[in-house]
Amino acid sequence: MGKVSIRDVASLAGVSIATVSQVLNGKGTRFSEKTKAKVLAARDEIGYVPNASARSLKQGARILVGVVVPSLRNPFFGDLVQHMQENISDNISLSIMTARQGQADQTVETLVNSGVHGIIMASQLAKPVAVASSLKKRGIALVVLENHDELLDADAVYASDKKGGRLVAEHLLALGHKHVVLLGNQVYTDNLQYRTASFKETMLAAGAKVSEVATRNLTKHAGRAAAMAVSITQATAAFALNDELAIGLISGLNAHGIRVPEDMSVIGYDDTDYAEFFRPALTTVEQPLWLIAETALQTVIERINHPDAERQVAAFDTKLIVRESTASIS
Amino acid sequence: MGKVSIRDVASLAGVSIATVSQVLNGKGTRFSEKTKAKVLAARDEIGYVPNASARSLKQGARILVGVVVPSLRNPFFGDLVQHMQENISDNISLSIMTARQGQADQTVETLVNSGVHGIIMASQLAKPVAVASSLKKRGIALVVLENHDELLDADAVYASDKKGGRLVAEHLLALGHKHVVLLGNQVYTDNLQYRTASFKETMLAAGAKVSEVATRNLTKHAGRAAAMAVSITQATAAFALNDELAIGLISGLNAHGIRVPEDMSVIGYDDTDYAEFFRPALTTVEQPLWLIAETALQTVIERINHPDAERQVAAFDTKLIVRESTASIS
Numbered sequence: 326m327g328k329v330s331i332r333d334v335a336s337l338a339g340v341s342i343a344t345v346s347q348v349l350n351g352k353g354t355r356f357s358e359k360t361k362a363k364v365l366a367a368r369d370e371i372g373y374v375p376n377a378s379a380r381s382l383k384q385g386a387r388i389l390v391g392v393v394v395p396s397l398r399n400p401f402f403g404d405l406v407q408h409m410q411e412n413i414s415d416n417i418s419l420s421i422m423t424a425r426q427g428q429a430d431q432t433v434e435t436l437v438n439s440g441v442h443g444i445i446m447a448s449q450l451a452k453p454v455a456v457a458s459s460l461k462k463r464g465i466a467l468v469v470l471e472n473h474d475e476l477l478d479a480d481a482v483y484a485s486d487k488k489g490g491r492l493v494a495e496h497l498l499a500l501g502h503k504h505v506v507l508l509g510n511q512v513y514t515d516n517l518q519y520r521t522a523s524f525k526e527t528m529l530a531a532g533a534k535v536s537e538v539a540t541r542n543l544t545k546h547a548g549r550a551a552a553m554a555v556s557i558t559q560a561t562a563a564f565a566l567n568d569e570l571a572i573g574l575i576s577g578l579n580a581h582g583i584r585v586p587e588d589m590s591v592i593g594y595d596d597t598d599y600a601e602f603f604r605p606a607l608t609t610v611e612q613p614l615w616l617i618a619e620t621a622l623q624t625v626i627e628r629i630n631h632p633d634a635e636r637q638v639a640a641f642d643t644k645l646i647v648r649e650s651t652a653s654i655s
Numbered sequence: 656m657g658k659v660s661i662r663d664v665a666s667l668a669g670v671s672i673a674t675v676s677q678v679l680n681g682k683g684t685r686f687s688e689k690t691k692a693k694v695l696a697a698r699d700e701i702g703y704v705p706n707a708s709a710r711s712l713k714q715g716a717r718i719l720v721g722v723v724v725p726s727l728r729n730p731f732f733g734d735l736v737q738h739m740q741e742n743i744s745d746n747i748s749l750s751i752m753t754a755r756q757g758q759a760d761q762t763v764e765t766l767v768n769s770g771v772h773g774i775i776m777a778s779q780l781a782k783p784v785a786v787a788s789s790l791k792k793r794g795i796a797l798v799v800l801e802n803h804d805e806l807l808d809a810d811a812v813y814a815s816d817k818k819g820g821r822l823v824a825e826h827l828l829a830l831g832h833k834h835v836v837l838l839g840n841q842v843y844t845d846n847l848q849y850r851t852a853s854f855k856e857t858m859l860a861a862g863a864k865v866s867e868v869a870t871r872n873l874t875k876h877a878g879r880a881a882a883m884a885v886s887i888t889q890a891t892a893a894f895a896l897n898d899e900l901a902i903g904l905i906s907g908l909n910a911h912g913i914r915v916p917e918d919m920s921v922i923g924y925d926d927t928d929y930a931e932f933f934r935p936a937l938t939t940v941e942q943p944l945w946l947i948a949e950t951a952l953q954t955v956i957e958r959i960n961h962p963d964a965e966r967q968v969a970a971f972d973t974k975l976i977v978r979e980s981t982a983s984i985s
Contacts, residue, residue: 387765387768389765389769396737397727397736397737397740397751398730398734398737400730400733403727403728403730403733406727407726407728407753410727410753418752418762418765419753420750420751420769421750421751421752421753422748422750422751423737423749435717435719435748438770439719439750439769439770439771440768440769440770441769545928545932546928572932573932576932598876599929602875602902602906602933603932603934604933604934
């Protein structure tokens with residue numbers, strides 16, 4: 326079969342080449358939903374990929390892998406991509422993009438247009454099933470770092486947030502805490518939903534009380550800004566949804582004269598490097614970041630080489646790391 | 656009338672784009688009142704709005720900008736690219752790549768092959784003159800975040816490391832330190848060379864002694880591993896070449912029973928967010944990261960729009976931030 330061109334997509338969809346180009350580049354706001362749907366369906370049906378000539382994988386060919394993360398201000402994602410970068414063979418390049426909630430689907434198209442052979446997606450897709458299906462038809466590998474139950478067209482690599490949330494709850498319960506604040510974003514990714522659901526379930530099943538304080542995002546500054554709201558709950562411990570929030574919360578609590586862990590226990594999540602270097606060193610949940618990075622890379626390369634292989638899912642364990650920021654109720 | 660750009664303001668005011676950028680960003684303290692007034696009058700006369708430049712390419716055209724940094728494990732670079740990401744208009748996408756010493760030149764070619772219109776380069780190029788000349792011939796914009804004296808074919812945006820190194824030395828001298836360790840990488844980028852040269856010059860001119868301890872890289876872990884080597888020099892203060900090293904060094908010194916700043920002063924560089932949240936909070940040198948990010952973006956977009964315009968160089972000021980990790984010799 327010969328190369329398919331944008332002309333073929335236009336012809337099949339019954340629209341102009343310019344229309345196809347604009348819709349596929351995310352600039353089709355002036356077209357009707359029906360027109361856009363026709364273009365996307367035509368693209369997928371014939372497997373059109375922009376710059377297709379640059380894309381066929383031959384022996385020794387360079388491979389371009391896109392990596393999409395929510396924010397590079399969070400050291401968890403900085404470390405994740407850096408670890409990938411330091412573990413790839415010479416013929417692979419990583420094109421890293423950041424995409425917040427709502428941006429990830431468009432970022433996929435930008436990466437496809439820049440010629441990636443595969444994508445590792447750590448941001449939340451708005452329409453994971455549609456995106457995965459579309460990439461599959463176009464022969465572009467996709468590995469998601471989320472646990473999407475309904476997603477059958479993409480390989481997945483993740484650490485168990487269900488277990489992680491439970492570990493946090495069990496640790497705080499074992500220390501005697503009966504009233505705990507859950508501190509975090511109000512808009513949850515699937516991973517964060519699993520994390521919070523299992524945390525709350527375990528706490529409530531033990532008869533403990535969970536107060537919730539929402540933050541604008543998951544940064545140190547958001548954690549610090551939430552310190553007053555956390556302290557007025559009168560809870561004896563707080564679960565911050567990541568280490569950045571926990572570091573910020575502790576700093577804010579200290580500024581209000583509240584000592585950690587003497588007056589309040591704080592536990593984070595991720596076990597970033599800072600958890601160890603910060604004082605008090607953070608109690609947190611380790612996600613096996615290096616293992617996730619390496620497995621995601623291996624999986625995307627396998628998928629690029631074997632587009633029709635069976636779906637791969639790697640779910641890794643999470644681990645409680647007890648340091649200085651949590652203590653028993655005295 | 657078409658969109659107005661920062662270039663139009665500069666042209667009307669009869670000053671450089673860098674001057675306009677600094678004045679409009681409130682960082683023009685080193686300019687005369689007359690210059691500042693001219694810039695503001697020009698801005699108002701033509702109705703310039705910052706970020707308009709980012710939209711002045713052909714209506715609706717998508718722009719792909721490559722950003723190359725040495726490591727995303729260093730929060731300075733994570734914050735830098737994240738700030739760029741949060742300040743671009745919808746039609747611009749950033750493709751971020753990391754490249755260590757020796758890899759940057761190849762990374763440029765990878766980005767060119769993926770279709771970038773311009774590149775912001777924060778890694779050290781092995782052959783900056785050759786790379787810049789080659790990109791110029793191919794019509795691809797290049798902005799370097801280094802101070803390469805010999806580089807005439809690329810726009811440059813950077814903070815003054817010459818001043819930064821001097822500020823560190825003057826601060827330690829003022830506190831009475833006569834023997835100081837310089838802690839850092841043995842392979843220096845141009846920026847780091849300026850930083851260390853002016854530091855050593857200022858120390859030696861004052862009759863102080865500088866011991867040097869080399870580290871494998873500029874990470875927290877390298878800083879911690881160097882604590883013993885630093886302590887046996889018997890110096891009373893250490894200048895760690897970035898905040899990551901300083902955080903690691905302090906942690907390592909504490910583990911050996913050496914208190915900071917009581918037993919030894921430690922000063923970092925960059926003023927990353929962690930400098931403020933760490934305990935003891937770090938004395939450090941602030942690089943105006945947001946200004947660097949925004950100006951680099953503006954400059955690369957301007958260059959994409961006006962390939963034949965005059966070369967632009969924006970050199971920003973650095974600033975000493977005194978916190979808790981340095982103290983007077985008692």
